[in-house]
Amino acid sequence: MEYARLGQSGIKVSRICLGMMSFGDPEHRPWQLDIDASRPIVRRAVESGVTFFDTADMYSNGKSEEVTGELLRELFAGRDDYVLATKVYMPMGPGPNDRGLSRKHIMASIDASLRRLGTDHVDLYQIHRWDPETPIEETMEALHDVVRAGKARYIGASSMFAWQFAKAQYTAAVAGWTRFISMQNHYNLLYREEEREMNPFCLDQGVGVIPWSPLARGLLTGTRGRDGAGTSVRAGDDTLVERWYADAEFDIVDATRAVAEERGVSPAQIALAWLLGRPAVTAPIVGATKVGHLEDAVAAVELRLDEQEVARLEGPYRPRPVMGHS
Numbered sequence: 001m002e003y004a005r006l007g008q009s010g011i012k013v014s015r016i017c018l019g020m021m022s023f024g025d026p027e028h029r030p031w032q033l034d035i036d037a038s039r040p041i042v043r044r045a046v047e048s049g050v051t052f053f054d055t056a057d058m059y060s061n062g063k064s065e066e067v068t069g070e071l072l073r074e075l076f077a078g079r080d081d082y083v084l085a086t087k088v089y090m091p092m093g094p095g096p097n098d099r100g101l102s103r104k105h106i107m108a109s110i111d112a113s114l115r116r117l118g119t120d121h122v123d124l125y126q127i128h129r130w131d132p133e134t135p136i137e138e139t140m141e142a143l144h145d146v147v148r149a150g151k152a153r154y155i156g157a158s159s160m161f162a163w164q165f166a167k168a169q170y171t172a173a174v175a176g177w178t179r180f181i182s183m184q185n186h187y188n189l190l191y192r193e194e195e196r197e198m199n200p201f202c203l204d205q206g207v208g209v210i211p212w213s214p215l216a217r218g219l220l221t222g223t224r225g226r227d228g229a230g231t232s233v234r235a236g237d238d239t240l241v242e243r244w245y246a247d248a249e250f251d252i253v254d255a256t257r258a259v260a261e262e263r264g265v266s267p268a269q270i271a272l273a274w275l276l277g278r279p280a281v282t283a284p285i286v287g288a289t290k291v292g293h294l295e296d297a298v299a300a301v302e303l304r305l306d307e308q309e310v311a312r313l314e315g316p317y318r319p320r321p322v323m324g325h326s
Contacts, residue, residue, distance in 0.1 A: 001049025002301050004282050008206030009154060009181040011123065013052040013083050015276060016297045017210055018045045019285040020053055020068045024060025032060055033289060035067045042071045044291050048298045052083045054184070054210070054285050056128060057113050058090035069117035079119060086113050087158065089128035101131035103142040110151050125152035126184060129326065130160040136171050144177035156182035158212070159324045162197035169205065180207060184285065186324030187211035187278075189220055189256065189271050189313060190249050193322055203280040213324075214275050214284035215268055219249065222257045222267035251316035259309050265299070272300035274313055 002015045022031065023038035033041075055068045065086060076082050088109040091099040099105060114120060125146060131139065143155045157165055157180045165183065172179045183202050187194045188211065202209050215221055253267070260267040275284050286297040305313075 001051075001298065003051070005208070006124075006154075006210075006282050007181045007202070007208030009208070011083065011154060011181075013283055014050045015283050015301050016045075016050055017052040017054050017085075017283040017285045018042065018050050018294070019212070019287040020055035020064050021059045022287045022289050023067045023071075024063035028060045028063065031289060032064075035070060038067055039071060039074075041288050041291055041294055043075055044294050045288075045298075046075045048294070050294075050298070051081065052085070052283055054085040054087075054124075055117075056087035056090070056126075057092055057109055057116075058087075058128070062092070062112070062116050065113055065116035066118075069119060073118060083123045084117065084119065085124035085126060085156065086117065086122050087126040087128040088113070089131060101127055101134045101139040101142075103138055106139070106142040106146065110146050114151060121151050121153060123153045124156050124182065125154070126156035126158055126182070128158050130164045136168050137175070140168060140172045140177050141175070144172070144175075147178045154178075154181045156180055156184060156210075158184040159186050161322075161325065162201045165198065166201060182208045182210055182282070184210045184212055186213055187275070187281075188214050188216045189252055189274055189317070190216040191320065191323065192314075192317055193320065199278070199280045207280075208282035209278075209280040210283050210285055211275060211281060212285050214286060215271055216249075219253060220256055220267060220271035222253060222260070224253075248316065248318050252313070255312050255316055259305075259312060263303075265303065266296050268293070268296040269300040269303055270305070270309075270313070272297055273303035273305050274310065276300060277305060277310070 003012045004015055006013050022033055024032045026032050026034055053068060055064045057065060072082055088106055089101055097104050146152045155178055169179050185194050185198055199209060256267045256270050260270045272284055275281055288294040
């Protein structure tokens with residue numbers, strides 16, 4: 001495993017982050033694993049040197065945080081041996097204040113997350129989306145107070161427009177508040193619109209990029225056909241079909257398969273190796289429901305693609321509408 005600073009902050013993370021959304025309550029989503037089924041995957045991650053784990057309060061209605069906290073306490077010798085990230089914004093109840101980025105919701109959510117995680121702090125507290133209904137000054141001051149209270153070491157953001165992220169960073173800088181050190185955005189071989197503004201902004205400002213959906217919900221593993229047929233529980237996800245299944249995307253999948261066959265590795269390794277080689281990217285957030293998924297991700301860290309391979313992977317891409325901000 002390789003390790004890198006998250007942006008220009010002092011904290012170092014493994015170059016693969018294990019996304020914990022797959023772990024929680026199978027009654028909530030059929031593809032989510034309970035704690036006993038999750039344990040072998042998380043254990044293999046720890047054995048492979050993964051030290052970076054990302055969850056969110058809304059994953060499995062809080063159950064993901066409970067599973068994450070319990071497994072990390074079980075598998076690591078001490079709290080300082082891993083980097084724990086969670087998020088706030090999405091609805092956590094029926095009330096009007098059970099969502100968003102108001103001071104009220106942030107303060108209630110960090111305490112609830114810490115209870116579920118069984119720890120007194122998270123290393124990275126992230127806003128899950130941009131909140132158009134709350135002044136950014138209110139949000140940034142509340143996040144600053146969470147850090148000052150010792151409940152989070154750093155703060156991060158997730159999918160939004162670059163101008164929104166710049167506004168948040170500027171607001172914090174002017175007031176002397178804590179600034180974001182990371183951007184968790186939607187970025188993979190099939191969705192590269194972040195290369196227009198967000199990624200260059202992060203690179204210029206020293207913000208680490210930790211992309212979500214690095215394998216396009218599994219499409220870049222090469223196990224699904226142009227007709228939408230697939231082998232996983234999530235293959236029939238209506239959102240997935242609507243978002244990805246088109247000939248242009250499968251041209252990229254085919255190129256990924258071809259490079260993988262020549263290299264004698266899996267398409268997932270090729271797609272992740274491409275992402276790990278992109279400017280500003282610190283650590284893709286990889287979901288896993290099988291130990292093999294995790295092993296592919298770890299193997300990708302040491303895989304280096306040459307210029308011709310990168311050109312073949314990138315060549316079929318066509319611009320597409322912005323997605324993932326809501």
